[in-house]
Amino acid sequence: MQLIKNAKVLIAGKLVQRDVLIAGQKIAQVAENITSAEAEVFEANGAFLTNGLVDVHVHFREPGFEYKETIATGSAAAARGGFTTVVAMPNLNPVPDNATRVTSQVALNEANGVVHVAQYGAISAGLTEQTISDIAGMSAAGAVAFSNDGKGVQTADTMLQAMQAAARVNKPLVAHLEDDSLLHGGVMNAGDTAQSLGLPGITGLAESAQLARDLVIAQATGVHYHVAHISTKTSVNLVRIAKSQGVRVTAEVSPHHLLLADTDIKGDNALFKMNPPLRSEEDRQAVLAGLLDGTIDMVATDHAPHGTDEKAQSFMSAPFGITGIETSFQLLYTHLVKSGVMTLETLIQRMLDAPVAAFGLQAPTQIAAGQTADLVLFDLAARDTIAEADFKSLGKNTPFVGWSVYGRTVATWVDGDIVYQP
Incomplete structure (x- = not known):
C-alpha cells in the first residue's frame, strides 16, 4: 500500500488538499487526512496530483x-x-x-x-x-x-x-x-x-x-x-x-x-x-x-x-x-x-x-476510490530549463531546449506502481 500525503487535487476548478491511499492497482481512499500504519508514505508537499x-x-x-x-x-x-x-x-x-x-x-x-x-x-x-x-x-x-x-x-x-x-x-x-x-x-x-x-x-x-x-x-x-x-x-x-x-x-x-x-x-x-x-x-x-x-x-x-x-x-x-x-x-x-x-x-x-x-480509452479521469491508480504529481512551482541530458527519449530533436519552464514531474504511477521519479 502507498499513501500520497498532502497533494493538491482539482475539485470544481480549485486546488484543494487531499491524501490518496493506493492498494494494489487501485485507489482505495481519497480524503483530507488519511492515516495508515501499513502504507508507505509518499510526501507530496503540496504538489498537484492528477490522473x-x-x-x-x-x-x-x-x-x-x-x-x-x-x-x-x-x-x-x-x-x-x-x-x-x-x-x-x-x-x-x-x-x-x-x-x-x-x-x-x-x-x-x-x-x-x-x-x-x-x-x-x-x-x-x-x-x-x-x-x-x-x-x-x-x-x-x-x-x-x-x-x-x-x-x-x-x-x-x-x-x-x-x-x-x-x-x-x-x-x-x-x-x-x-x-x-x-x-x-x-x-x-x-x-x-x-x-x-x-x-x-x-x-x-x-x-x-x-x-x-x-x-x-x-x-x-x-x-x-x-x-x-x-x-x-x-x-x-x-x-x-x-x-x-x-x-x-x-x-x-x-x-x-x-x-x-x-x-x-x-x-x-x-x-x-x-x-x-x-x-x-x-x-x-x-x-x-x-x-x-x-x-x-x-x-x-x-x-x-x-x-x-x-x-x-x-x-x-x-x-x-x-x-x-x-x-x-x-x-x-x-x-x-x-x-x-x-x-x-x-x-x-x-x-x-x-x-x-x-x-474510448480505459484511462481513468477521476481521482476516486475504485479507480485505477494511474497518477502523476507535478510540482507547479518548480522551475527547470529544458535540457537534452534530462531526456529519457532517444530523440533530442526539439527546438525547446534551453526554454525555462515550470511544472516538474515529481512522480508517475501506472497501475499503482511508481514508474518515474527524478
Whole structure:
C-alpha cells in the first residue's frame, strides 16, 4: 500500500488538499487526512496530483527504427512527461496493417512499455496503398483507431471506404492531411520566412483542401473522424463549421503549433522542421483560439524522435518531426496557464478528459476510490530549463531546449506502481 500525503487535487476548478491511499492497482481512499500504519508514505508537499495524461499521437519507432526510439525509451519519456496512456502510430516496419501484425504489435507494446501503449492500425497496406486494410480484423486484434499518419490518403474513394469500415467498428479514423499534389517539394510553411531563407514552402492548402474533402465524406458516413495535428486558420474554421452541422469530428493540436510560428525560424535549423510545418502567427493564434473555445478538442504531442545525425542535416534533407512528450505539459502550463491564457482545469481537460472520451480509452479521469491508480504529481512551482541530458527519449530533436519552464514531474504511477521519479 502507498499513501500520497498532502497533494493538491482539482475539485470544481480549485486546488484543494487531499491524501490518496493506493492498494494494489487501485485507489482505495481519497480524503483530507488519511492515516495508515501499513502504507508507505509518499510526501507530496503540496504538489498537484492528477490522473496521468493521455496522448493519442506518438511515434515509438519499434519495430524497424529502434535507433530513433524504442517502446521502452518512448514510454519512459512518456512517464517523465506525466503521461500514463499513449496511442502509438503505425508508421513502423513492418507496418501494422493486418490483424496478425496488430496482434504482434499490441503484445510488444504491453511487454516493453512502462505506461499503457495502445496501438493504431494502418488504413492501408504500407500506409500508401489505395486498397484499405482489414479494419474489422485489426479492430478485433486490439487496434483502437486507424491512421496512415505520415502519409495523406490521396484518393477520395480510399477515404470513403476507410470511413465506412471504421464506422462499422465504431472507432476513430484519424487523418494526416497532406495532398501530395500541392507539396511541390516544400520543407516549411510557404510565406515570407521561407522566401527569406530560400527554402521551398508548403501551402496551407495541402492540409485544408484535403480536410474539406474528408469532412464531406465523414458527414455522409457518420464515422468518428479525427484531425491530426491541425495547423491552419482555414482548417480550424472548417472544423468549426462541420461541428455546427453535426459532423462527428474531433481535432488535436500539437504544442509546437500553439507556441511557435514560422517567424521563429531564424536560419537553416532542422530542429524547427516538422509536418505539418510551423505556420504563420495568424495561424498560431487561430489554433490557440480553437483550443480555447473547444473547436480543437485536445492536445497531442506528435512525439517524433529522430537520430541526432539526421536532424543535424539541412532543412532540405533532414526528416520532419520533433520530440514532445517530455516537454508538453511544462511548456503549456508555463505559457498558457501561468500566463493566464487558460485555466489549469482546461489544460487538464484537453490533455486527459477529451482524448479519453473521444477515443474510448480505459484511462481513468477521476481521482476516486475504485479507480485505477494511474497518477502523476507535478510540482507547479518548480522551475527547470529544458535540457537534452534530462531526456529519457532517444530523440533530442526539439527546438525547446534551453526554454525555462515550470511544472516538474515529481512522480508517475501506472497501475499503482511508481514508474518515474527524478
